[in-house]
Amino acid sequence: MNSHLKTLKVGMIGCGVVGSEVARLLEENAEDLAARSGAKLELAAIAVRDISKKREGINPALFTTDAESIVNDPSIDIIIELAGGIEPARSLILQAFKNKKSVVTANKALLAKHGAELYETAGANGEDIYYEAAVAGAIPIIRPLRSSLVGDHIEKVMGIVNGTTNYILTKMDETGASFASALKEAQALGYAEADPTADVEGFDAAAKAAIIAGLAFHTRVTDADVSREGITGITDKDVEVAKSLGLIIKLLAIAELTPDDAISVRVHPTLLPRTHPLASVREAFNAVFVEAEAAGSLMF
Ligand SMILES: NC(=O)c1ccc[n+]([C@@H]2O[C@H](COP(=O)([O-])OP(=O)(O)OC[C@H]3O[C@@H](n4cnc5c(N)ncnc54)[C@H](OP(=O)(O)O)[C@@H]3O)[C@@H](O)[C@H]2O)c1
Incomplete structure (x- = not known):
């Protein structure tokens, strides 16, 4: 590794499903990351709730339960927030910006x-917030919406942004399974949580729809603005009837301009023609379909 490279110290808040992988990737790909980014990224501290948990392959000396000490540490340049939830994540990120640190988060x-x-707050402090992996199973959609398509006029964004519900609907469509048995299978495979509410009631998709809509239409959209219906009311009979008509039921996040130039943002089960590009997205995969004035239809 080039020893003349600058070192950027990274402080991580949270080391669960996502955080432990980020720690592993920072360690295993250190040389590649340094070559590509032009700086060495050194994981300098990690905040968790329970310091006594065993965390394979990560230096135990890095752990603390004091997340504030990390965002207030002047030697740390970048904060990666992977704790989830609203507080203390919000306050810690705001404090990090005030202390002139950039933030990466997965917290949709x-x-x-x-x-x-x-x-x-990021802008006011000359910092930035990055969240490319927070939406749609890490499909790179944030950058295209934030910058590549910024000169175009986006008319509509439709996405399958929740893998769990797409898995359940795929099983119902392909095997005739009931909602309950498809959910059980998704849980057994680790696609669905023991408490699947956030996924099956569309809360997770609504959070992602709000983020996508805000970027697509350059405005502020919160999850409270999103009309939401999940998939718990879908029966095997509904799926069968849809199939007999050449249609498929998908849980879509939709953000579109209405004819009177308002913005409609919603999440609900939708009947799609089986020839639609989103109809072929199976199992736990995500996909986002963008309709823009100049670029036409784009599928991510
Ligand atoms: N899992 C996914 O597939 C996925 C995909 C995309 C985005 N995300 C997002 O990524 C974030 C993390 O998800 P996850 O699945 O990795 O969650 P997780 O497995 O529950 O991990 C959360 C981590 O945060 C730590 N933590 C929680 N509250 C804390 C606090 N107040 N101070 C310090 N540490 C705290 C926990 O500590 P302990 O280990 O001590 O409990 C744990 O290490 C969430 O915002 C989630 O929405 C997750």
């Missing part, structure tokens, strides 16, 4: 509720 629930406050 927080972005959907307090995005405007976070973007404004």
